[in-house]
Amino acid sequence: MTKWNDLLEKNGKVPPWPYPIRYDEEHEIDTDILVIGGGIAGCWAAISAARNGVKVAMVEKADTIRSGSGGPGCDHWCVTPANPHSKVDPDDWAKRLVEHPVHAGQPPTEPLPLAYSNGIGTQIQCREDFDTLLELEQMGGKIRDVDDEYVGAEGRYDDTKFMFSPRMSPNHATEVTIRVWGTTFKPALKKECQRLGVKIYDRVMVTSLLTEGGVQGAKVVGATGFNDRNGEFMVFKSKAAVLATAGNSSLWFLNTELAGYNTFPNSRTKCGDGMSMAWKAGAELTLMEQTGMHMIGTGLKHTWYGGSGDASFENLQQVDAHGKKLPWPLQGWPDGGDMRPSPEGMQKIIQGIKDGTYALPFYGDFPAMPDIERRVTWELMLGEESTTKNITNSYEKAGFNPAKHLLMNFLLMEGNGPANWRTSGAGGLTVDWDLKSSLDGLYVAGGQMFAAGDHSYAASTGRYAGRKAAAYVKQTGESKISRDQVTLEKARIYAPIKRSDGVDWKELHAGIARAMQYFCSEYKTGLLLNMGLDALKEIEEVFVPRLYALDPHKLMRSIEDLCLLTHGQIVLNASLARQASSRPLNFFRIDYPEVDPPDWNKFITVKLENNKVKTGEMPLNYWGDMKTNYEARNKDYTGVYKGK
Amino acid sequence: MPQKQIYALPNIVSPANPVIFNPDICNGCNTCVEVCQIDVFIPNPEKGKPPVILHPDECWYGGCCVNHCPLPGAISFNWPVQQRAYWKDKATGKVLRDSQ
Numbered sequence: 039m040t041k042w043n044d045l046l047e048k049n050g051k052v053p054p055w056p057y058p059i060r061y062d063e064e065h066e067i068d069t070d071i072l073v074i075g076g077g078i079a080g081c082w083a084a085i086s087a088a089r090n091g092v093k094v095a096m097v098e099k100a101d102t103i104r105s106g107s108g109g110p111g112c113d114h115w116c117v118t119p120a121n122p123h124s125k126v127d128p129d130d131w132a133k134r135l136v137e138h139p140v141h142a143g144q145p146p147t148e149p150l151p152l153a154y155s156n157g158i159g160t161q162i163q164c165r166e167d168f169d170t171l172l173e174l175e176q177m178g179g180k181i182r183d184v185d186d187e188y189v190g191a192e193g194r195y196d197d198t199k200f201m202f203s204p205r206m207s208p209n210h211a212t213e214v215t216i217r218v219w220g221t222t223f224k225p226a227l228k229k230e231c232q233r234l235g236v237k238i239y240d241r242v243m244v245t246s247l248l249t250e251g252g253v254q255g256a257k258v259v260g261a262t263g264f265n266d267r268n269g270e271f272m273v274f275k276s277k278a279a280v281l282a283t284a285g286n287s288s289l290w291f292l293n294t295e296l297a298g299y300n301t302f303p304n305s306r307t308k309c310g311d312g313m314s315m316a317w318k319a320g321a322e323l324t325l326m327e328q329t330g331m332h333m334i335g336t337g338l339k340h341t342w343y344g345g346s347g348d349a350s351f352e353n354l355q356q357v358d359a360h361g362k363k364l365p366w367p368l369q370g371w372p373d374g375g376d377m378r379p380s381p382e383g384m385q386k387i388i389q390g391i392k393d394g395t396y397a398l399p400f401y402g403d404f405p406a407m408p409d410i411e412r413r414v415t416w417e418l419m420l421g422e423e424s425t426t427k428n429i430t431n432s433y434e435k436a437g438f439n440p441a442k443h444l445l446m447n448f449l450l451m452e453g454n455g456p457a458n459w460r461t462s463g464a465g466g467l468t469v470d471w472d473l474k475s476s477l478d479g480l481y482v483a484g485g486q487m488f489a490a491g492d493h494s495y496a497a498s499t500g501r502y503a504g505r506k507a508a509a510y511v512k513q514t515g516e517s518k519i520s521r522d523q524v525t526l527e528k529a530r531i532y533a534p535i536k537r538s539d540g541v542d543w544k545e546l547h548a549g550i551a552r553a554m555q556y557f558c559s560e561y562k563t564g565l566l567l568n569m570g571l572d573a574l575k576e577i578e579e580v581f582v583p584r585l586y587a588l589d590p591h592k593l594m595r596s597i598e599d600l601c602l603l604t605h606g607q608i609v610l611n612a613s614l615a616r617q618a619s620s621r622p623l624n625f626f627r628i629d630y631p632e633v634d635p636p637d638w639n640k641f642i643t644v645k646l647e648n649n650k651v652k653t654g655e656m657p658l659n660y661w662g663d664m665k666t667n668y669e670a671r672n673k674d675y676t677g678v679y680k681g682k
Numbered sequence: 683m684p685q686k687q688i689y690a691l692p693n694i695v696s697p698a699n700p701v702i703f704n705p706d707i708c709n710g711c712n713t714c715v716e717v718c719q720i721d722v723f724i725p726n727p728e729k730g731k732p733p734v735i736l737h738p739d740e741c742w743y744g745g746c747c748v749n750h751c752p753l754p755g756a757i758s759f760n761w762p763v764q765q766r767a768y769w770k771d772k773a774t775g776k777v778l779r780d781s782q
Contacts, residue, residue: 040703040735043691045727053734056724100719104746109719221749241721266721295696297762299742305719306740341743341765405772428745429767432759436780438769443778446768591721591737 055589060270061535064528069095069237070511071504072261072276074244074312077106078493079484080282081227082170082500083507087280088234089681090508095237095274097244097263099307099594102228105240107284107304107485112220112493113350113423114203115181117160120168123195123202123213129665131214132157132164136664152622152634154325154464154641156489157661158471161668163491163498169678170498171216176679178226180219188418191410192353192371193217201414204352208374215375217414220422220493241267243594244311246527247279247319247480252520254646255320257478259517262527266594269535273524277514278507281467281475282483282500283312286605290460290555291332292548300341303461309598310605312486313466317608321467322476322645324656325488326612328463328623332455339455343426345448346402349377350419350426353411354404356447359397366400391450399451401444409441416440457560462605463623464489465612468643471661471671472506473499476645479514481507488641533585534596540584543595549577550602558610563629570610574603612644615653697762700741701748703732708756714747723747732756 045053073084076098084096098105118124119131126134136155175181182199183189193202193210205215231238248260260275287304299306317323332339346354347366352375356366365383367376379387390396404412420426438445466488467475475482483503484496541549557570582600587593618638619626626633641656661667700722701714710730715723722741723733743759751757761767766780 040732041694041698041738042734042736043694045734046691047687047689053724053727056727100721101716104717104744104750105719110744110746110749294739297743297765298697298700298739299720300700300762300765305742305744307719340767341761344765344767399768401770403772425742425744427749428743428759431748432761433767433769433780435758437778438767438780442773443769443771446770595740 057267057590059590060265060268061532064271064273066273066275067095067237067239068275069093070277071095071507072097072274072279073282073504074261074279075106075282075284075486076102076238076240077282077284077484077496078108078223078227079486079496079500079503080106080280081224081231082497083280083282083481083483083504084231084236085227085234086501086504087508088231088236089679090505092508092511094234095239095276096231097239097242097261097272097274099241099243099266101240102231102238103225105224105307107308107424108220108493108496109224110221110424111422111427112218112223113419114205114492115167115171115216115218115494116205116492117163117214117494118168118171118216119164119212119214121200121213121216122198123200125210126212126214128164129161131212132161132664135160135164152639154328154489154622154658156487157659157664158469158473159487159490159495159499161661161664162473162502163495165668166502167494167498170494170501171218172678173501174223174226174497177230178222180222181216188410188414191414201418203375203419204369204371204373205375207371209371211374217418218422219418220424221427239263239272241265242272243597244283244315245531245597247315248273248519248523249319249477250518250520252523254318254648255477257517258319258480260519261315262524262531264531264590264593266590269590269593271528271531273519275517275519276479277511277517278479278481280481280483280500280503280507281312281316281486282503284308284485285466286310286313286462286602288547288551289462289602289605289609290458290551290559292544292551294544297341303342306595306598309602310462311598311601313608314601314604316467316475316477316480317604317646319477319480320646321480322643322654323465323488323608323612324468324641324643325463325623326465326608326644327616327625327642328465329609330461330463330624331457332459332461339452340448341429343420343423343429346445347447347449350415350423351402352415352419353407354402354415355406357401357403357444359399359401361403362396364396364400388450400447402447403444404440405442405444412440458555460554460559462609465609466490468641468656471667472510473503474506474510479510479517481510531593531597533583534587535593537584537586538588540586541581542586543592543599546577546581546585546596546599547602549581550574550599550606553577554606554609558606558613560626562613562625562627564614567610567614571607574606574610578603608644611651611653612642615642615644695739698738699735699760700738700743700762701735701757702760703757704755705732707753708732709753711752713750713752714757717746717750719744719746
């Protein structure tokens with residue numbers, strides 16, 4: 039008996055809500071630094087701030103022990119040019135990454151004509167990623183083959199027992215990406231937070247940033263939130279806050295019927311909360327007009343890593359139905375771990391399918407791999423990466439044996455999703471060299487800043503933001519929160535629980551997604567984008583007042599919908615502001631068809647001032663010389679933590 | 683045939699069983715309830731029993747519930763039918779599927 043309706047059938051009644059309901063209670067927490075989001079970036083920010091001797095509170099919607107995109111695991115520590123086996127200089131590598139942004143696999147060989155990168159975060163990552171990894175080892179994270187399980191694997195160094203991935207390292211030219219045992223990371227990070235006295239508030243959703251005097255654009259002095267199990271209201275007062283929330287994977291699309299939220303690359307906890315609260319507080323954002331395509335995991339497609347060919351399937355030859363090798367990258371050392379064929383290569387494969395050269399279905403030929411490499415890919419990479427352990431374990435239980443079986447590749451059989459099923463792009467908050475946002479008292483870490491990277495980027499920028507926020511706190515005064523702002527927010531948050539009928543969170547989410555599909559999709563015009571703003575305004579004015587939530591969990595989902603709504607509004611405003619088309623931004627306006635005209639090769643920024651949208655711009659390299667500026671601001675950097 | 687009580691239930695949220703508990707092994711410690719990112723489970727009102735799957739439609743198959751479980755075998759994955767993989771035996775050419 040495990041389903042709620044089983045209980046209903048057994049007892050003749052619905053089970054009661056299992057947690058005490060405390061909607062009327064309010065708690066105020068006073069801290070030096072408030073970390074919003076307890077994922078990889080948040081934990082690292084909290085640890086680094088606490089090590090700098092300030093009082094830290096960290097708020098997390100789930101349980102910090104396994105929360106966030108990196109909670110289940112991680113197999114690649116991607117950007118460690120400062121490691122002892124690296125063949126590249128960290129500053130050179132940072133420059134190269136900024137010129138060749140990495141989307142999947144290796145950067146292109148030639149510099150891109152135009153790249154929307156983040157030179158600040160990338161420089162920090164290249165300088166400090168390896169130190170961050172070593173600190174992780176101090177905490178109990180496993181980062182090398184200490185048990186000698188993979189002696190003889192290509193890329194393993196016997197002296198340090200580090201294991202390198204071919205990613206971004208064609209024929210070992212760079213050795214910058216280290217294979218790691220990431221399922222050990224999150225519990226180690228939570229334990230370290232606890233050891234350092236970080237106050238962790240799990241199962242609390244932050245709903246708004248509080249600003250001095252409640253004024254938009256003023257210094258951030260705290261935040262509000264509520265417990266998503268018991269409904270209790272929380273007010274946090276802080277001298278500085280680090281925003282370490284995540285992006286958003288479902289603004290254009292909702293479907294939970296086919297395979298739950300397995301239909302998205304990320305869990306529901308990622309729905310633009312951070313961007314939404316920062317926007318309302320008056321913070322500046324950029325790249326919000328960029329979008330991507332749902333590659334896999336759209337509900338009508340296979341789950342992440344469920345078929346061969348996704349990111350962690352390294353050194354695995356793809357073959358056709360008759361065993362013929364496909365001109366598809368191996369994700370191995372010869373191709374630097376490249377994940378997909380070039381557009382021309384893909385066209386050749388598709389043509390080959392049509393003319394009978396290659397027979398569907400395609401497979402990943404595990405049995406053809408040398409035993410040691412097969413174990414590395416199947417056990418280490420797939421076993422340690424994010425949500426993939428459930429795949430290796432359950433497939434094995436069902437009889438799959440990589441020494442005997444070829445795993446089907448579903449990518450081409452599934453076809454492309456509709457163009458209006460989109461994902462958010464690399465939009466986020468703008469930052470300075472301290473990773474401070476445009477608002478005083480608000481720092482940013484990981485995926486919440488624009489053009490952010492992956493797991494190790496979140497870790498190293500979190501660690502950096504925590505350090506800088508701690509330094510700021512030591513020279514700033516006490517904060518004062520505006521009671522009026524808290525009262526207004528409390529009324530907004532609790533509105534859905536006062537109703538027991540109307541529009542539920544799923545219906546509202548799907549309605550917001552449909553507006554985005556219609557008015558902010560493959561091809562855009564000013565007319566459509568303005569209709570999109572009108573559509574979201576209508577949802578806000580007509581349907582949000584009907585939103586109802588029967589318990590604190592559904593209240594969380596409902597408030598997340600309001601974040602989605604705000605996120606949609608930001609995207610539409612940013613899309614209106616860019617009056618040109620752009621290939622790297624996957625942004626095409628029918629009314630401004632010229633693609634990447636030189637005048638528009640710049641960051642477009644958006645923010646609220648007195649609740650009016652204000653747009654601006656920044657040059658693509660607004661961060662200046664990366665090496666010089668990093669060094670000027672980090673003279674006191676002490677490297678790997680040596681404290682107790 | 684003895685008649686089972688039939689209730690007027692709406693369609694059950696699908697997929698309903700992202701995981702399957704083994705009540706002989708699970709001791710109701712609720713570790714999975716705590717580590718789940720999105721609160722798919724609630725504790726069973728009856729102490730010591732496996733948790734109740736309340737929000738299967740929000741499950742993203744992140745795997746923490748199974749991988750973090752202190753009692754191996756107490757909880758196992760159950761992929762929705764449409765998400766089950768296919769593979770091929772290299773020696774025989776037979777195409778197989780996760781059909782446990």
